[in-house]
Amino acid sequence: MSFTPEKLKYLQERFGGANEQLIYDEHFQSVANTVIDSSGTRDAPYAGIPTLLDAPAERIAWGAPDFGDLQVALIGVPMDLGITNRNGTRFGPRALRTIERIGPYNHVLKAVPTRDLKVADIGDVPFRSRFHLEQCHQDIEETYKKITAAGVIPLSAGGDHSMTLPILKAVAKDGPIALIHIDAHCDTSGPFDGSRFHHGGPFRQAVLEGLVDPTKTIQIGIRGSAEYLWEFSYESGMTVVHAEEVTGLGVPAIVQRALELVGDTPVYVSFDIDSIDPAFAPGTGTPEVGGLTVREAQELLRGLAGINIVGGDVVEVSPAYDATTNTAHVGAQILFEILSLISVRLNGHFANK
Ligand code: MN
Ligand code: MN
Numbered sequence: 419m420s421f422t423p424e425k426l427k428y429l430q431e432r433f434g435g436a437n438e439q440l441i442y443d444e445h446f447q448s449v450a451n452t453v454i455d456s457s458g459t460r461d462a463p464y465a466g467i468p469t470l471l472d473a474p475a476e477r478i479a480w481g482a483p484d485f486g487d488l489q490v491a492l493i494g495v496p497m498d499l500g501i502t503n504r505n506g507t508r509f510g511p512r513a514l515r516t517i518e519r520i521g522p523y524n525h526v527l528k529a530v531p532t533r534d535l536k537v538a539d540i541g542d543v544p545f546r547s548r549f550h551l552e553q554c555h556q557d558i559e560e561t562y563k564k565i566t567a568a569g570v571i572p573l574s575a576g577g578d579h580s581m582t583l584p585i586l587k588a589v590a591k592d593g594p595i596a597l598i599h600i601d602a603h604c605d606t607s608g609p610f611d612g613s614r615f616h617h618g619g620p621f622r623q624a625v626l627e628g629l630v631d632p633t634k635t636i637q638i639g640i641r642g643s644a645e646y647l648w649e650f651s652y653e654s655g656m657t658v659v660h661a662e663e664v665t666g667l668g669v670p671a672i673v674q675r676a677l678e679l680v681g682d683t684p685v686y687v688s689f690d691i692d693s694i695d696p697a698f699a700p701g702t703g704t705p706e707v708g709g710l711t712v713r714e715a716q717e718l719l720r721g722l723a724g725i726n727i728v729g730g731d732v733v734e735v736s737p738a739y740d741a742t743t744n745t746a747h748v749g750a751q752i753l754f755e756i757l758s759l760i761s762v763r764l765n766g767h768f769a770n771k
Pocket of ligand 2: 601602603690692693704
């Protein structure tokens with residue numbers, strides 16, 4: 419079909435004049451209806467009180483929490499007492515909140531998760547003290563037990579990765595769950611300096627405490643020079659996909675393996691931003707070159723649509739090393755991708771398969 423005068427006239431009539439505001443596609447129009455008001459305007463992405471994914475803010479009275487009809491709680495965990503190297507992930511949740519223009523539409527999954535779900539940014543975990551790692555973990559566990567007891571799915575912005583262990587204690591209280599773990603590091607190493615709760619070991623502890631089924635666990639993006647610390651992953655039966663294998667295997671094959679492993683078991687998705695190559699996400703405490711591209715990570719997560727997701731997190735964003743804010747931008751986008759997975763599971767929007 420060539421661009422004839424007739425074609426031009428047709429386009430002018432269909433998209434010009436009185437019709438210039440129209441969106442003909444019904445699905446696109448339904449998305450637009452959640453964004454554009456009757457006067458034709460939209461919220462300015464740079465204005466207002468910043469929240470995670472621009473979700474509504476909801477203040478929770480933690481003494482007697484009432485989550486109403488909330489389905490998903492976006493929550494910050496500003497805590498970095500478990501880090502082994504550069505600090506600063508306590509500023510991660512705030513950095514993610516400042517990122518604008520993430521969503522609302524996921525064109526791959528045909529989801530508008532912040533509209534399709536009852537979701538709110540419920541603020542940050544209330545900590546009794548900023549000085550004690552184990553006590554902070556207790557506070558995280560207690561907070562998440564309140565969230566999960568109300569039937570609400572927690573989706574968290576960290577914070578260092580040590581926080582995922584107390585989260586799993588709440589999410590997996592009925593027995594071991596599956597785990598999709600995207601990270602440069604297996605985080606299954608043992609204690610050192612007198613602590614077994616640092617950010618390099620939460621998934622060893624999670625298995626040993628009966629929270630995670632290692633045979634339904636896949637760790638993706640693994641690399642760096644600490645492989646000698648991670649025999650627990652192999653001996654417990656986890657599936658480990660190294661970063662250098664990703665190109666050869668291809669993302670679709672990795673997705674397939676993950677889907678086979680987790681089946682319809684309740685699954686937690688834990689995303690360490692250091693899985694992404696520091697070219698895209700330098701703002702993190704233990705960067706490792708040779709990592710995933712953002713596009714690979716997005717393809718991976720979108721491929722998981724339909725999994726029985728019961729919680730997720732994006733951890734280890736450390737804005738002090740994030741001069742361009744790219745890392746926070748990637749972190750917010752990944753948070754959006756995980757929220758989209760929850761939306762697909764709960765709402766069934768799923769046009770691709
Ligand atoms: Mn980690
Ligand atoms: Mn890591």
